[in-house]
Amino acid sequence: MDYQDISYFSAPKKKELKSLDEVDPVLLRTYDKLGIPLEEQKMLSGVAVDAVFDSVSVTTTFREELKKHGIIFCSFSEAAKDYSDLVKKYLGTVVPYTDNYFATLNSAVFSDGSFVYIPKGVHCPMELSTYFRINEAKTGQFERTLIIADEGSYVSYLEGCTAPMRDENQLHAAVVELIAHKDSTIKYSTVQNWYPGHPETGAGGIYNFVTKRGTCLEENSRISWTQVETGSAVTWKYPSCILKGDNSVGEFYSVALSNNHQQADTGTKMIHLGKNTKSTIISKGISAGHGQQAYRGQVKIMKGAENARNFSQCDSILIGDKCSAHTFPYIDVRNPTAQMEHEATTSNIGDDQLFYCNQRGLSTEDAVSMIVNGFCKDVFNELPMEFAMEATKLMEVSLEGSVG
Numbered sequence: 001m002d003y004q005d006i007s008y009f010s011a012p013k014k015k016e017l018k019s020l021d022e023v024d025p026v027l028l029r030t031y032d033k034l035g036i037p038l039e040e041q042k043m044l045s046g047v048a049v050d051a052v053f054d055s056v057s058v059t060t061t062f063r064e065e066l067k068k069h070g071i072i073f074c075s076f077s078e079a080a081k082d083y084s085d086l087v088k089k090y091l092g093t094v095v096p097y098t099d100n101y102f103a104t105l106n107s108a109v110f111s112d113g114s115f116v117y118i119p120k121g122v123h124c125p126m127e128l129s130t131y132f133r134i135n136e137a138k139t140g141q142f143e144r145t146l147i148i149a150d151e152g153s154y155v156s157y158l159e160g161c162t163a164p165m166r167d168e169n170q171l172h173a174a175v176v177e178l179i180a181h182k183d184s185t186i187k188y189s190t191v192q193n194w195y196p197g198h199p200e201t202g203a204g205g206i207y208n209f210v211t212k213r214g215t216c217l218e219e220n221s222r223i224s225w226t227q228v229e230t231g232s233a234v235t236w237k238y239p240s241c242i243l244k245g246d247n248s249v250g251e252f253y254s255v256a257l258s259n260n261h262q263q264a265d266t267g268t269k270m271i272h273l274g275k276n277t278k279s280t281i282i283s284k285g286i287s288a289g290h291g292q293q294a295y296r297g298q299v300k301i302m303k304g305a306e307n308a309r310n311f312s313q314c315d316s317i318l319i320g321d322k323c324s325a326h327t328f329p330y331i332d333v334r335n336p337t338a339q340m341e342h343e344a345t346t347s348n349i350g351d352d353q354l355f356y357c358n359q360r361g362l363s364t365e366d367a368v369s370m371i372v373n374g375f376c377k378d379v380f381n382e383l384p385m386e387f388a389m390e391a392t393k394l395m396e397v398s399l400e401g402s403v404g
Contacts, residue, residue, distance in 0.1 A: 007139045008109045072117040079115035094177040094213050102173040102209045106142045113143035118153040127156050134163040140171040149184035156187040163195045167204045178214030180221035187224045194231035202261030205233025212239040216248035224251040226382040228391045230398040240269035243277040250279040253379040258291030267296035272305035281312040284376050288319035298330040301338040314344040369396045
C-alpha cells in the first residue's frame, strides 16, 4: 500500500435522491436480504446513533434526551472543544500513540470519531451506536472512539461498518479506548461488513487494521467485547482487556467469517493484574472458499493476580477444501493460585449433515447457513436482540456462493 496515495481527510457531499429508484439496486437487494427496510435505517427505535462518513461525523441522534441523564454522546471533534478536560485526561491512556504502527498513524491524522461519557451511577437508558462508512475512493478512515464509564454506571455501545465496492484497496485504521471505573460495565459490540473485495479475483476491499483496548481501572468493573466480522479483504483486530481492578471481569465473544479471498487474523489479549480477576474468551471462526482464518490470543496472568481465572474456547469450521483455519494461543501464567483453561476444535461440515438437511427439504445453501448460525449462537446471544437478528441474516448473505 502506498501511504502517499491515500487521502487522509474527506468530507461527504450531500446528494438528495428524488426516489428509491435512484438508490443502487445492489444496495436495495442487500438490505432486503437483511430484513431491513431502507427507509427505516435511521429510524431505529431506542438507539442513539452517531454517523461517521469518511473523516467527519455528520449527525448524532437523541443527544438532548441523553443530556437529561448527564450522558455525553457526541462526535470527537465536538468533545475536543466542549469537553476538553475529559479528552485530555483519558485520550491515549489505554492505547498510546507509540503502541503500534497503525495506532501511530491514527494518532497523527484522525479528525473525528465518537465520544461517550457516562456519569457516576447512571445506567444508560438506550443503546448507543456509531455507523462508520467510507464513501470516497482512495480515502482512508482513521476515526477514534473513547468511552468512559464512571463509577457504578452502565453502557451498551454498538458500531457498524460498511463501504461501497471499489477495485482499489482502502485502509481503515481506527483506535478504540474504553475506561471502566469502579462497579461500572461497558458492553461494546461490533458488526463489521466492510467491502471484502471481488469474490472471484479478490481485487479491492478494505484493509481493516484496528487497535481496540479497554482498561478495567478499578474494582468490580467489567468490559465485554462482542464482534461479528464478515467483511474486509484483510482484518487484523485484537480487542483486549487490561484487568487492573480487583474482581474485574473481561469478556471476548467473536465470530469471524472469511469467504472467497478474505483473510481474517483476529483474537484478543486478557492481561490479569488485579486479584480475583476473571476473563472469558469465546471465538468462532468460519472459513470458506479460499479464505484464511486465524485466531491469535494472549492470556497473561501476572504475579500479583491471585486467584485469577480464565476460560478460552476457540472453535473453527471449514467449508470446502481450499480454505484454512489456524489457532495461535499464547499463555503466560505467573501466579500459582491462578486457573487457566483453553480448548480448541476444528471441524468441517460433513456430507452426512448436508444429506440429512437435504432430505428434510432444505437446499444445500440453506443447510450450510443453518449449521453455521447454530455454530455461532453463543456469540450472537451476546448481541442486542435486534442486531443479533441482523447478524444472523448478514452471515447468510456473506456465505452465499460458498457451496455449489
